Amino acid sequence: MSEDVIKGKVLKHDTQTRTMHWIHLLAFLILGITGIGFYWDIAGIANIFGGPANSSLVHRWTGVVFTVAPILYILLNFDRFSRFVDTITSFSKDDFAWLKTMGGYVPFIKVEEVPPQEKYNAGQKILGILIIIGCLLIILTGFPMWLWRDVVAPATLALCYNIHFWTAIIMILLVLGHFFLAAIHPKSRVEFSSMMLDGYIDAQITAEHNAKWFAELQKTE
Amino acid sequence: MSTLLSDGVIHVSDKCKACDHCTSICPTHAIKGRLGEKHHIEVRKCINCGQCLINCPFGAIDDVSMVDERIIKALKDPSKFVVVQEAPAVRVALGEEFGQAPGTNVKHKMYAALRRLGFDKVYDTEFTADLTITEEGTELICRVFNDLGVPGYEAFGPLPQFTSCCPAWVKYAEDKYPQVLPHISTAKSPQQMFGAVSKTYLAEKLGIDPASIYSVSVMPCTAKKYECDRPEFIASGFKDVDAVMTTRELAQMIKAAGIDFMSLEDEQADRFIGASTGAATIFGATGGVMEAALRTAYEVLSGETLDKVDFKAVRGFKPVREATVEIPVKALGGKVLPVNICIVTGTKYVDDVIEDVLAGRSQYHFIEVMNCPGGCVNGGGQPIRRDTY
Numbered sequence: 023m024s025e026d027v028i029k030g031k032v033l034k035h036d037t038q039t040r041t042m043h044w045i046h047l048l049a050f051l052i053l054g055i056t057g058i059g060f061y062w063d064i065a066g067i068a069n070i071f072g073g074p075a076n077s078s079l080v081h082r083w084t085g086v087v088f089t090v091a092p093i094l095y096i097l098l099n100f101d102r103f104s105r106f107v108d109t110i111t112s113f114s115k116d117d118f119a120w121l122k123t124m125g126g127y128v129p130f131i132k133v134e135e136v137p138p139q140e141k142y143n144a145g146q147k148i149l150g151i152l153i154i155i156g157c158l159l160i161i162l163t164g165f166p167m168w169l170w171r172d173v174v175a176p177a178t179l180a181l182c183y184n185i186h187f188w189t190a191i192i193m194i195l196l197v198l199g200h201f202f203l204a205a206i207h208p209k210s211r212v213e214f215s216s217m218m219l220d221g222y223i224d225a226q227i228t229a230e231h232n233a234k235w236f237a238e239l240q241k242t243e
Numbered sequence: 244m245s246t247l248l249s250d251g252v253i254h255v256s257d258k259c260k261a262c263d264h265c266t267s268i269c270p271t272h273a274i275k276g277r278l279g280e281k282h283h284i285e286v287r288k289c290i291n292c293g294q295c296l297i298n299c300p301f302g303a304i305d306d307v308s309m310v311d312e313r314i315i316k317a318l319k320d321p322s323k324f325v326v327v328q329e330a331p332a333v334r335v336a337l338g339e340e341f342g343q344a345p346g347t348n349v350k351h352k353m354y355a356a357l358r359r360l361g362f363d364k365v366y367d368t369e370f371t372a373d374l375t376i377t378e379e380g381t382e383l384i385c386r387v388f389n390d391l392g393v394p395g396y397e398a399f400g401p402l403p404q405f406t407s408c409c410p411a412w413v414k415y416a417e418d419k420y421p422q423v424l425p426h427i428s429t430a431k432s433p434q435q436m437f438g439a440v441s442k443t444y445l446a447e448k449l450g451i452d453p454a455s456i457y458s459v460s461v462m463p464c465t466a467k468k469y470e471c472d473r474p475e476f477i478a479s480g481f482k483d484v485d486a487v488m489t490t491r492e493l494a495q496m497i498k499a500a501g502i503d504f505m506s507l508e509d510e511q512a513d514r515f516i517g518a519s520t521g522a523a524t525i526f527g528a529t530g531g532v533m534e535a536a537l538r539t540a541y542e543v544l545s546g547e548t549l550d551k552v553d554f555k556a557v558r559g560f561k562p563v564r565e566a567t568v569e570i571p572v573k574a575l576g577g578k579v580l581p582v583n584i585c586i587v588t589g590t591k592y593v594d595d596v597i598e599d600v601l602a603g604r605s606q607y608h609f610i611e612v613m614n615c616p617g618g619c620v621n622g623g624g625q626p627i628r629r630d631t632y
């Protein structure tokens with residue numbers, strides 16, 4: 023690891039990416055809160071949204087936003103998205119090594135040196151894959167539950183509800199973990215502003231956390 | 244006093260997940276609630292068919308049970324002589340609850356199981372289904388003669404004649420089209436005929452006081468519970484049918500009694516008169532009543548015995564089907580009388596047919612209405628299927 027202090031900032035996430043992330047986040051929050059309200063029959067939640075039927079309407083139309091936002095983003099940024107998918111689906115020796123050390127995030131795993139990472143570390147790659155699969159599952163069950171509720175067989179509808187619910191629970195847990203690392207954990211909360219605010223992140227931090235990507239950035243400069 | 248008539252047989256429990264699947268199933272739009280909102284049934288409109296119950300993805304709809312309050316109580320009461328009848332559609336579905344493929348006929352094991360459960364006599368609805376068919380067929384002939392102006396038949400109702408054996412359909416007609424009631428056959432359903440016979444002919448034949456006879460039926464149908472409690476079915480001075488259980492409830496009783504159903508030895512039903520024609524076995528499918536009653540009418544009118552019945556045109560699975568049968572009428576010098584028949588499977592498809600009848604546009608002579616898709620085999624009291632397609 024370099025001992026020199028690297029000055030300046032690097033742009034990590036551009037405006038469109040950040041916008042999409044914000045929209046998706048807010049939609050996810052509303053969907054998660056209303057959805058939990060349905061499952062556990064929480065009148066307090068339903069009433070915030072104007073009763074159960076309206077809460078369901080909010081849930082479904084927010085679901086449309088939740089679906090359309092990433093689709094628009096992907097269509098407008100196809101290259102960027104393909105690179106993202108490439109990155110998160112290719113695992114190198116360094117990634118496996120990173121996973122063994124848990125990236126140095128876990129206090130009781132003693133770590134000498136964390137292996138160099140790309141734009142996303144191995145943990146973020148796994149999260150990315152799980153979020154994409156999760157979104158697909160929840161979208162592909164949510165719309166039939168809404169639009170085909172009359173025509174699908176009862177058992178299929180029940181299956182959709184189960185997949186929808188359990189995917190939602192797993193995603194909510196993943197997103198909570200993601201929030202903790204990206205906004206609270208002292209080692210990584212610096213990432214926060216790169217997605218939630220101006221898109222920039224400290225060059226020094228990048229050089230340490232995403233050494234391979236940083237090297238690439240310097241090559242192209 | 245039972246609350247079945249005022250509160251209905253079918254209720255949504257608080258397990259409802261508000262998925263809104265049932266509103267599209269209900270033939271009478273009796274189920275209220277939007278997606279996301281717990282649903283409830285408007286008793287006034289509900290015809291107790293139980294289609295919502297067997298189609299609820301979350302098992303959140305229940306039917307009122309008569310098992311504990313009535314049937315088990317009667318079985319335990321030594322002063323009661325408990326007889327039971329089972330509808331044709333029960334025997335081909337009961338096996339599903341014991342791991343058999345749908346359609347497997349388990350009637351011999353069913354008779355055996357009912358005896359193990361303590362029923363004093365185990366009869367079969369097939370016999371009175373034959374009676375219903377004969378009644379409806381004869382009534383059809385009388386209505387046709389009335390329509391043709393044959394003297395002596397003025398007292399009979401108008402054409403077309405509707406079948407009367409589906410209590411869900413009958414309640415629908417009463418609720419929505421009271422003007423059509425004179426067109427509905429005056430014959431009791433097989434269940435009620437059996438009940439009446441059990442309190443009269445059977446009591447006499449067995450030498451038992453009809454007051455101590457307790458008449459139970461096993462039905463593929465939840466609407467039959469409503470039918471059995473209707474106040475008019477007491478012509479003999481006793482309640483025709485005292486209690487109804489569904490195919491599902493029979494399976495539960497068998498399981499609760501610890502009976503190993505599939506290893507029971509085959510047994511026969513008790514007989515109380517002659518043999519069944521087998522006509523009734525097709526009762527469970529749509530077109531069954533129609534086909535059988537028409538066969539009766541044909542034989543009476545033409546004087547010819549049809550050894551091969553070939554009304555296949557009336558079978559099938561489209562909701563409204565029609566056919567014409569040419570009957571050479573002996574009484575009219577062999578004049579061929581075309582009888583136009585129609586089968587409506589699903590009460591939600593009957594409105595147009597009724598509108599035509601009321602407007603005098605209908606070409607039909609005989610119309611069968613069965614509420615459940617495919618007929619009683621898919622009734623609201625049958626085992627719940629968990630197919631995903």
Ligand code: HEM
Pocket residue numbers: 050053054055056057058060061078079081082084085086088089160161164165167168183184186187190191193194260261278279280
């Ligand atoms: C993407 C589009 C989505 C659509 C079209 C959609 C649609 C639906 C529908 C139709 C229901 C049925 C209940 C009702 O509406 O009252 C439902 C339930 C639910 N949704 Fe969604 N949803 C979507 C996304 C999400 C997301 C992202 C989450 C979680 C973060 C979520 C969590 C839930 C939960 C927990 C339930 C209750 C499930 C149950 O009762 O078993 N949904 N959703």
Ligand code: SF4
Pocket residue numbers: 255258259260261262263264265266282298299300301302303304
């Ligand atoms: S089908 Fe069942 S769970 Fe769905 S709304 Fe109707 S009663 Fe409720």
Ligand code: SF4
Pocket residue numbers: 253268269270271272273274284288289290291292293294295296
């Ligand atoms: S029992 Fe039949 S009529 Fe009554 S609510 Fe259910 S589907 Fe509708």
Ligand code: SF4
Pocket residue numbers: 292408409410411412463464465466467613614615618619620621622623
């Ligand atoms: S079709 Fe048969 S099972 Fe269905 S309501 Fe009518 S009598 Fe009952």
